[in-house]
Amino acid sequence: MKFSHKIQQCGLSPMRKFYPYEVAAEAKGLRVHHLNIGQPDIETPRAFFDAARDFGETVLAYAPAPGVEVYLEAVRDYYARLGYPITCDEILATYGGSEALQIVLPCVLDEGDEILIPEPFYPNYDTFVRVTGAAIRPIPTSAEEGYRYADRARIEPLINEHTRAILITNPGNPTGVVLTPEERRLMVDIAKEHDLLLISDEVYREIVYGDEAPSSMLEFTDAAENVAVVDSISKRFSATGARVGALISRNKELMGQAMKLCQGRLCAATLDQVAAAALYRKMDAAYYAGVREEYRRRKDAVVAALNRVPNVQFSEPEGAFYLMVTLPVDDAEKLQYFLLEEFQDQGETVMYAPGEGFYGEPGKGRNEIRIAYVTNPDDLTRSIELLGLGIRAYNSRKQ
Known part of the structure; x- marks a missing residue:
C-alpha cells in the first residue's frame, strides 16, 4: 500500500509516543509519574x-x-x-x-x-x-x-x-x-x-x-x-x-x-x-480564580524543585501549565527511554515530553523537555526529584 507523502512527513506525538514503554514499566511494578501530558487531575465540575x-x-x-x-x-x-x-x-x-x-x-x-x-x-x-x-x-x-x-x-x-x-x-x-x-x-x-x-x-x-x-x-x-x-x-x-x-x-x-x-x-x-x-x-468568577490559584501552587512547586536540580535551565512561565527545561544531557529522548527501561528509585520513575518534537528544525531542542505541571504539588516535587536522580544516573552510566 502506498501512503501519502503528507502523512509520512508527520511524526508521532512526543507526549504520547512512549506509552508502550510506560505500560511495560508499570507491568514490572513501577509507579510512573507523569509530566508528559496536559491531563489535569483537578475535578471536572x-x-x-x-x-x-x-x-x-x-x-x-x-x-x-x-x-x-x-x-x-x-x-x-x-x-x-x-x-x-x-x-x-x-x-x-x-x-x-x-x-x-x-x-x-x-x-x-x-x-x-x-x-x-x-x-x-x-x-x-x-x-x-x-x-x-x-x-x-x-x-x-x-x-x-x-x-x-x-x-x-x-x-x-x-x-x-x-x-x-x-x-x-x-x-x-x-x-x-x-x-x-x-x-x-x-x-x-x-x-x-x-x-x-x-x-x-x-x-x-x-x-x-x-x-x-x-x-x-x-x-x-x-x-x-x-x-x-x-x-x-x-x-x-x-x-x-x-x-x-x-x-x-x-x-x-x-x-x-x-x-x-x-x-x-x-x-x-x-x-x-x-x-x-x-x-x-x-x-462563575470564583471558580476560575480557584483554578488559577491551584495552578499557581503547582507552578511554584515545579519551579522550586527544578531550582534544586543541578545545571538545568528554564524560564518561569507566566501562564498555562507548561514549561520548557534544558537538561544537562546529550539527548532527552534517550534519557526518557533510560528512565522507563532501566531507572527506578524506590519503585518509581518519571515521564516527560522530549523537546525535539516542539521544534521545526531537526535536532533542535534535543536536550530540552516540556513539563506539564498538572498534578498536585507533592507529586510534582517528587517527579522533579526523580528527574534529577535519573539525570545523574544516566550521565554516570555514560562515563
Missing part, C-alpha cells in the same frame, strides 16, 4: 455530569452542523462577560480545540503555502499543518529572552509570497508566555498589514499568574477579517475527555468555508455540547 444525566431526549440525534443552540449561546454569553461581544453565527462547535485547528487550517492553506508559528510550538500543530500540504516557518525564540516573539523585526522578515497565516498560543504551550496588550496589538497589526489570518489558540485563557485579566484577540474589532480564535472546555474546566471546543471568527466568509468541513463531519457530539453549556452557565 459536577455541572457537566448533572447536565448529561438530566438529558431528557428519547433519541440522541445529530446536532446541527454549527453546534447545539444551547452550547452556542453559552459560548456567546461567556465571551460577552469577558467584554467581547460575538453572535452565535460567529461560533462553530468542534471536537475540542484540535478539530477547530483541523477545520480552520485547510480553509487558508494550500500545497506549498507557509504559516508562521513561534518556536517551540505544540507538536500537533505540525501534524495539522503538514496534512494540508503547507509548511511551518518557525518564529525563533529563546529561553534567555523569555520566549518572547511579538517583535516586528523578528516576524516580518519571515513573511513572503507563500505566507498565509500566523498561529499563536496565548497563554503559550509549551513556553508559558503571556502576550502583553501591546504585543497582542502588534500581532494583529502585522496580520492586517500583510493580509494574513491570525489564528489565536486561547484554550488556557484563564490560567495566568500576573494581575492581567483574561484576554482574547477578539478584542480587536478592527481586525475582524484577520482573526480566528480556537477555544475548548478541556483545560478551562478540566474536561479533556469531553472533546468540546469552538472555532470563533467575525470573518463571515471564513466561517462559511469552515462550514463545509463542519457539515462533512456531520456534527460535534450532541450530549457533550449540552453538558459543556452547563459548565459555561454555572461556573
Whole structure:
C-alpha cells in the first residue's frame, strides 16, 4: 500500500509516543509519574455530569452542523462577560480545540503555502499543518529572552509570497508566555498589514499568574477579517475527555468555508455540547480564580524543585501549565527511554515530553523537555526529584 507523502512527513506525538514503554514499566511494578501530558487531575465540575444525566431526549440525534443552540449561546454569553461581544453565527462547535485547528487550517492553506508559528510550538500543530500540504516557518525564540516573539523585526522578515497565516498560543504551550496588550496589538497589526489570518489558540485563557485579566484577540474589532480564535472546555474546566471546543471568527466568509468541513463531519457530539453549556452557565468568577490559584501552587512547586536540580535551565512561565527545561544531557529522548527501561528509585520513575518534537528544525531542542505541571504539588516535587536522580544516573552510566 502506498501512503501519502503528507502523512509520512508527520511524526508521532512526543507526549504520547512512549506509552508502550510506560505500560511495560508499570507491568514490572513501577509507579510512573507523569509530566508528559496536559491531563489535569483537578475535578471536572459536577455541572457537566448533572447536565448529561438530566438529558431528557428519547433519541440522541445529530446536532446541527454549527453546534447545539444551547452550547452556542453559552459560548456567546461567556465571551460577552469577558467584554467581547460575538453572535452565535460567529461560533462553530468542534471536537475540542484540535478539530477547530483541523477545520480552520485547510480553509487558508494550500500545497506549498507557509504559516508562521513561534518556536517551540505544540507538536500537533505540525501534524495539522503538514496534512494540508503547507509548511511551518518557525518564529525563533529563546529561553534567555523569555520566549518572547511579538517583535516586528523578528516576524516580518519571515513573511513572503507563500505566507498565509500566523498561529499563536496565548497563554503559550509549551513556553508559558503571556502576550502583553501591546504585543497582542502588534500581532494583529502585522496580520492586517500583510493580509494574513491570525489564528489565536486561547484554550488556557484563564490560567495566568500576573494581575492581567483574561484576554482574547477578539478584542480587536478592527481586525475582524484577520482573526480566528480556537477555544475548548478541556483545560478551562478540566474536561479533556469531553472533546468540546469552538472555532470563533467575525470573518463571515471564513466561517462559511469552515462550514463545509463542519457539515462533512456531520456534527460535534450532541450530549457533550449540552453538558459543556452547563459548565459555561454555572461556573462563575470564583471558580476560575480557584483554578488559577491551584495552578499557581503547582507552578511554584515545579519551579522550586527544578531550582534544586543541578545545571538545568528554564524560564518561569507566566501562564498555562507548561514549561520548557534544558537538561544537562546529550539527548532527552534517550534519557526518557533510560528512565522507563532501566531507572527506578524506590519503585518509581518519571515521564516527560522530549523537546525535539516542539521544534521545526531537526535536532533542535534535543536536550530540552516540556513539563506539564498538572498534578498536585507533592507529586510534582517528587517527579522533579526523580528527574534529577535519573539525570545523574544516566550521565554516570555514560562515563
